[in-house]
Amino acid sequence: MRPNASESRSSLRGLIAATYTPLDAQGRLRLGGIDPLTDHLVEQGIEGLYVCGSTGEGMSLSTAERKQIAERTVAAAAGRVPVIVQVGHNCVEEAAELAAHAAQAGADVVSATCPSYYPITSPDALVETMGRIAEAGGSLPFYYYHIPALTGSAIDIVEFLETAQSKIANLAGLKYTDTKLHEFQACQNVAGGSLDIVFGCDEMLLGALATGAKGAIGSTFNILAPLYREVIAAFEKSDFAAARRAQLQAVQIIRALQQYPFHAAMKQILSWQGFDCGPCRMPQRKLTDAERQSLQEVLSSRWPALGIQ
Template structure:
């Protein structure tokens, strides 16, 4: 068995779960974890962008992971995103993730200040040096304004604990470059949900995405179709996924606010998105209802 086998497949980016007062809800974290396990996903990516990590304290992020692991440990793969503004805090989160039993660490580069590549390398290295867990680079230049160069990528590949990259740049060519340089024993995750199938075809071993949580069945079906060689079906499912995504992002409210309301249609309440992410508006309600209906129709057609 390859060391990357357990990181393959469809891995939803876990949403932040709050109670009615806006505090992290352990009960809702556990319920949402079980909800996704029951859907058959291959793993969870916890405390990333979809988990609203930049709006949480270190202690809140620890609380989220603890409650995910209380349900998921030993059942599915869990990747803990641990990047924080300071290296010290990131290292604390890394040690906590190992103590909780997470399967791997992941981190985006330092954000806010623009740092040279050698400083980014040291930032990441401090995290995986602090534990025995494997490490996954998170490349998301649209948010961090830092693009993972092949020079830095190749330096990171010299560290045995670095086993993969989550690539959320839009060019699928980046996936091909990282996979070609990384090799078969290196896992590349497709990031942009709208190109899940495109990314998989060009070399991604798996996908981590922020819309998987509201329609995991569709991503699982697309992945299965691709692995079965049914490119036409995989493409058709991707097209349906994209229409749903385009409709969701047409709302005035933030995407995560919209997705959490769609989840209520599916019987799971994980609260609202945290400010400053804007809540959905009254005019968004019929659009959200339409998205929920589109998901139901697509599942009936493809799953």
């Protein structure tokens, strides 16, 4: 998943962690937690940071908080890996403000979901909406964040890209978070393959690689980067049996985590690994004491490499 010489410098490649937002026990922003987690992710081979997305609870944070997170992450990354700031908002002008701020703060890329309260019912309307946000980011590459399970968007994403590629000047690509590999492949074919289509479903990384993925953004990359690097390395050597084994292990761990409030469980694992991210903010709930004990027992007994004692 390395770029070749002909690929755009704005292309996102390799494993990109959708970062968690550190909060204190009362759910208040704890910016000091960003620095050690960023250093750890870079050391683990992460090649980019996707900030304030679904994983980072962007939709549960205020505009002021999101600006602080963007600034601190850019500073913590210190140019070692690209920082992608997700600015989607139900208020388009708030999203545009966040995009402009991301550019000023030194981010490398802007990304945005579509507004989700009032449904967008046509590709043209989505192009116009995303165009306003992308324009506010100036010259920064813009990636639309396609996650229909959370936004409820029923827009044909291929049709959107076909329209947007000639109307949004800084459109660089798409964060594709869905399970339709045939659609993912069709997206890669738009505009002669000139757009960068980044995959966003951790459980299906191997399938995405086989369908042409060069980069992926994921939540579980925070705790399983070495395992996903095994998937990629085995795939690149055409050792598909080894790639399947590594991918299956990731699938099994994710299935175990899905028995709990997922992001709360992920933040708990990071805390056990020495990176205190606190609880999730409402409306997501905290783990109960019983869930925390159960999670610890499951992980320590089945996957000791996670370092959970």
